[in-house]
Amino acid sequence: MVTVQTKLIFEGSEDKQKVLDLMRRWSSCMRYAYKRLLEGHKRNELKKQLQGIFNLNSRYVDDAIMKAKSILTSCKERGENPNKVVFGGRQLFEKLQKRHINGKAYRKLQLKWQEKRKGNLYSRGDRSKKGNLNTRIEIDEDCTKLRINVGEREYVYAIIQPGWKIKDRTYTDRNQLLQAIGTCGEPYSVELKLKNGKIYAYFTVEEVFPRPAMTRTSGVIGIDTNAYPRHVAWTETDKSGQLLEYGRIPMPELESGSSSKREYYRWQYAYMIVEMAKDNQKALVIEKLNIKDKGKRGDFSGRKSRRIRHYFGYRSLLEKVKLLAKREGVEVIEVNPAYTSVIGMLKYAPQFMVSKDVAAAYVIARRGLGLRERIPHNYMMFLSRLDVNELEELKEYVRKVVKNTYVRKKQLREIDRAKKFLQSLGSEAERLSVPLDGTSAGSRGKNHNLWRVLRVAVVTPLSPDRVLRDMSVLKSLLVSGQVGKTYKGVSSCFLGQGLWLSQIPPAGAGKA
Template structure:
């Protein structure tokens, strides 16, 4: 697993600042040039990336390694654009399909105009993306961000300011054979930490005559500058010890051992930041899932924890709730997610067990109400799961991901009433059991849902079989029958509260 430290170049001289800004300007322009060439020759036979790197090096005055880094950044941008194009097509196809289903069911007269307008808008977007897909093209990329581009179009920012915001990056990939990093290298001198930067200023050494009559190759040497770099480290005010994980020592250990690390320079608000990415050594796993495991269900307002043993039996459940997640700012939300991950790992280490989570992946393929849209848009499930996985990796806790299909439905219909917990903790129990490989059979109470249904087909009375060999198909059938029986009342609170009445309805 990789970690990124946000460092700062403090008190660089005016000359060094100008050199670094010039490097960023050349690098970003080289990246934009490389992206355009890669996009044009995406399906061209015989196109070679190393020839593009040579062209970038000649046109923008970068050394061979810097030009390769610029081309790689452009290539990664193009890969992400291809993935985003396929994702957008999937999302808008789903939105159009959902809107057409609404029209099939019937729409009120006062809602018809708004839905038609929305459908036309979705169809225009879908046609645009499908045209790109058909013509093997990609949507245009605005380097520097749309907001800055629109501000420049309105004239609210100057051309120089826009260029400064657009060309504010320099990336150097790590290389173990080059003492960690060839162009942006962290150097330790007399307990002080510096960043050694290879600039674009170069001097050419002419070839020299050897004793045997031959000539040496001419060499180009680049000017290097040393700038102090601040690596953050938070100390406790009470004890003076480090709070949390000691990232600084881990990074310096990588530097001393000359392991590879990537450095990205960013110019923001007149300051130069250095984002250093390096590989973390894996901690030995001491808290395993051999005896117990904690299943975690992720929700917009917190985490549901349910612990079981290795035989699938229930032990306890708890809900880590924090409603501030729904309204907090982005930076505050990151901190809250970190606190939740810390609590989860603490519970795991207390009981000496592993953690199982659901492998979530949401697709924005339908239009929902504004209140639901606000909740789902602020549902930082990926951030929470990433932080939990990172905390487990660093603290030696076994981490397992399972598929999330029907976990909430199975937990609601099978475990909530039995153990007196809500639907989220029921889903967490299903996640924990699924990590052990247990199958969730449909209880006998719901066997009435699997009676053959009489259907008249081609003038003949036939019976359809509703029992499937697949576990998820059976639970899908149970969920569909519940919706058919309860109609608008098919929500978790009603099902748990009126379970006996629903049972009588099933048996009837």
């Protein structure tokens, strides 16, 4: 959907007053319809009744009922009590009830609440009427106008004044876009809102996208978003999933600044990603994110976690990538991001000597092609020899080494989960009987748990207090099953039968 915000300029105060009266009646009609829907009344019962009460035509009444029904449905989906909905805004209403503000400030607050409560009008588009019958865009030689039906064959005309602040550079002129919406014959919806005594109009039309010309048949580009440090890692593959090229796009501008500035740069980075897909004639594979955790203790605690997530804006960036890709005919594939970082870190980072973020982008690309990840043979042999008692010793090691309370608790929880899963499998033979593949998107079964156990058993001893970035130390275990050279000064508890923790060098060991 494309939405254009504009301001309406009326020729006289009388015309504006007629529109304000229409908005007041429509808002009352919508609130009345909401109450009747709560009582169990049906749409057909209400339609004729509301026309007589509020002196509105059938289309306006139908739109008011539809809007009331959508509010009721969304309220139930969120698990809220629909009887406690406050039209005009609960926050403003509660401020007005407390009466802690007096004089002009209180009257200003009251006016703002009344505008939000009574200053609304919504009119749906109609394909059979080639646009919108009640609120129609009409084009003159000098300007673009909005014709508003305020009564029986009575119309008010208002000049449409589009803004000049354009965030999306696809449409360089909003006036041309409005004219295109008005003349294309497609249905468009119009919503009027009253703010600070001025009437604003929002025009919404469904965008028609071309058929994708760049699909997964020629390969894909996988995208992995990372908020700390702020960057996007990408990998290019052929149609069989073989790695061709990789890189990262730093995004320092998303670390701070106003919301409009960050929004501008998100558009710029989205264009950069889509242009890369166009140049290589590849489809894009992105994460299907469902971010609910806004501040739980983890790698980053409290305010720091919220600040990082807020400024980066995962969902906002990926939504822009999806929109621009559809406009340019680039296929966009969304995959479940579960365990992509873990699989990439353990399997592909040491194999290709790349960062764990690039490796995660490679796993995302392979998932977009429908490929499954097999746990390497040496890793499976390693897991078959792993004992629960060794994880107990690893817990003691974490307690001694990790000073940060929150990180220590998180690591101990992960070790306990790994222990519980190993105990559920039982013998070594039963562990090896678990199939090596089956880690496709949406799976949260035994195989994902195997990757979790592997991360705990291999990565935690190397870097128990922070995220390990250099995974090259795992290459010897991945390729040959050997752990590596002896490094003195590390705890002597062992990891895997015959594989001593003292044999695993810590991250960065051996570097100058």
